[in-house]
Amino acid sequence: MSLSREIYNELAAIVGSAHISDKPHILAGNRAKTPDYPMEYKSAEAIVRPGSVEELQAIVKLCNKYGIIFAPMVSGVMPTAFASRPNTIIIQLSRMNRIVEINEEDRYVVIEPGVRHVQLYPELRKRGFSYTAASVGPGGSVLANFTSTSGDHHTQHGNSRANRYLLGVEMILPDGEIIRTGSLQTGSGWFCPDGPGPGLRGIVKGYNGNHAQFGIITRIAIAIDPCKGPAEPEMSGISPHHTVRMNTPCSKVIIYKFKDIDHLRDAMIKTGEAEIGSTVIKYFYLPATLMMTDSANDFWKMWTDEHKAELTMPLIVHLATRSEEEMKYEETILHDIAAELGGVRIKREYEEWWENHMDFFMIVSRLQSVLRLGGGWAPIKLASDSVAHICEVGKNINNFIHDFTDTGKIFDAPEDYQIIPMEYGHFAHIELLIMWDRTDPNVMKGVGEFRAASRQTDIDNHFHAEMPVFLSPGSMQIGPLYSNFHIWLKQLKEAFDPNNVANPMM
């Protein structure tokens, strides 16, 4: 079904004809473009680019009236930002890209959806502040990162995931009405997400975001914190041959490798108990290697057993302190912990790589190189619980992954999972990253089997290792295992979006 001319004209009247298109080549260029899956994607019926909340509200009201599905988009990194079914328009929000307020005294910023990390991060850094930026890279929308995705990030050991930093939210419901959460609801400012009484913040985001299934978010406030270290890191070279350094004695990267996940776990817990370290992370060794190299040839040269041994069980620690004395204190504790647990310092050249790429701890400008090999990739598991439980989940991966890595169904990197503790080790997040050869016509069958095996192992072991996502046929299936959340989620969706127009997945 294509949009009628009348509706198209009504949309054009809202945004102006320069900001709407249904030209086939424009629509074709805006199909979901992840190279991971050899799939055919649908085109939207039109793309509209509102410039204000009022225009956006009028578009949503119109969609609700005529039963047209809408999917909001900023950079379109996520496939959920595109048309997944007929009768869909894409609402491209990149014109709404104002940093509305930077409030240094009360430590928050208010932003529109189109604000990217590359826009916000430097603006804050030069004022001595930073925020919890995802590793999506500079082009990602900060708002989509905070509201639509997991919000986990590299530096959450010393702070937390984005959920904790999402403050006031202004959102257009699927019927076009605007809600404001927390203190905004009573006109008391942006600072508090919760209440009055029970809060509407609950429908904005749970463990992960709902990808506009309850409406379009127009402005959010996020909490900011002073950053330790110089406001401007030293940069040189041109990407991807660039370096970003913190030339100060108050910033240091120290990496220890451990015999196994049990020892790594204990080291994570002990650094958390001592409340030291700005970043503590067991990072994936495959993306780490991709980030360290510039081409497939370089990658294969580096991907040796000796290299893998260095990065299989690493505890990557970034110490950032306010004084040299504090640095000495934190370093001493870290070395003590490593010594107690048999940690071995890895080759200095690896530590140097991280020290030369401090963007890993900021807005991660290099991570897009994960895609560079041209392979398909997907994050699997994605859940959080105590460090101990999450490490148990990680340990168990070895019990089922070899059937897939040894047979070439997925890339042979069985330890390619990351664990990032947060709130000084009160919880940790896990992500298993798998890659595959997308030129192989049968590959998706193997990947599907792997996903199923991973999920089944966790269910059989009673591990909390894969948090269900948004309302979809998949979540209806696993809902009974997760407190029947699917029943409540469906009722909430029906109450707020009776016409099922807000980016439905079922």
Next chain:
Amino acid sequence: MYYPKSKAELQEIIRAAREKGTPLVPVSSGTPHIHGISANEKAETLDMSKMNKIMKISRDNRYARVEVGVTFGELIPEMKKNGLRLNAPFLPRANKSVITSALEREAVLVPKYQYDYTDPLLTMEVVFGTGDDFRTGSASGPGPYEELKADMVSPWGPGTVDYQRFIMGAQGTMGIVTWGTLKAELMPTKSKLFFVEAEELSVLTKFTNELLRYRTLDDCIILNSVNLAKAFSDTAEEEQDILKRAAPWTFICRICGFDRYPEKRIEIYESYFADICQKHGIEFKSAPFGNLELAAKIDSMLWDCDRRETYWKVKKGDVREILFLTPPSKVPYLTETLKNAVSAHPAEDVGITLQPQVQGRAFRIECDLFCKSSADVEELAFNAETGLLKNGAYFDRPYSNICQEVYSIDPVGTESLRKIKNIFDPDGIFNPGKLCF
């Protein structure tokens, strides 16, 4: 009055109440119920105090899971035995339920450990008005509670909705919580208390706002002389003595060290503290008005709850609290507004406490109007609340009459909350008339 002892009994009571249309009002703490129990005369009380098991305390993973009837008086010593402390409110009464305190988003003593307003409550089990049970966050599954290997500490979800945020702050209108998991912190091996006294509150709030950015302080609280005297005295003479000698405002904070090099940590953090004091022209002391005995008493009381026969807030008979949140920048203005609004009440009966929350991003301001009966000061308090609301104070936990004012500001928001209520308590049996339902 019902006293369920298990989830199954609770579900049965809810089913029967639903059939008969009997409203249920849950309580979990012992008396006094400062914000009143029931707004509905036909309601039956659902007393949860018999569900009072400490289910698990984990030193290694730093949490405690307890049933809703467990009180601060019971839990704090058990935590200590395990080398742990709760991020608890300031001197809660010993018979107060630990879980309902967190459900109410009561202010906690250590802002640096609080990452958002739901902290330190991590996960919970709740029975909705339909009789269905539900677990939040990583307690949600997969599978039944008894089989789940997770520690059930991750607060978010399940899935894309934060169900705990519908239940917290709901004053029992959305569902009845049976147990909750609370974040715990390690008991320090060494700690040091500091005091700053000030004539003007604005001096302290500005300095606190900078100080908390360092994330080096544990306990952190500001009290006016009335609340300092009421909270930390055991006799009327002692109270009068503190009241006479204390500065109008006292800031109290603590710096801690843990197992590894605790002295060094305290030394480094104290040097940061001293630098900031110097920058603001502030002198810090080891005791209020040189009273070392009082300092030692405060030090030990801050680790515990109020175990005295008469809870410190009701020494006079009753108390009417005015509670709101505000970002740091608005603290001086709103505190002045508050003081003016309650100036008709005798000054020696106006206690004010300010607690920086969520890493210092906001302050919870609490005004305690000490009185014989709260009914006597209701009009004064309500007028003060109305004025504060107009001036931007955020009543995130609206009690009594101010509720209506709060919920009338944004009809779309209020209607949206009602949609949620209709899902989780479709027959409206939980605490009807309490909030906007």
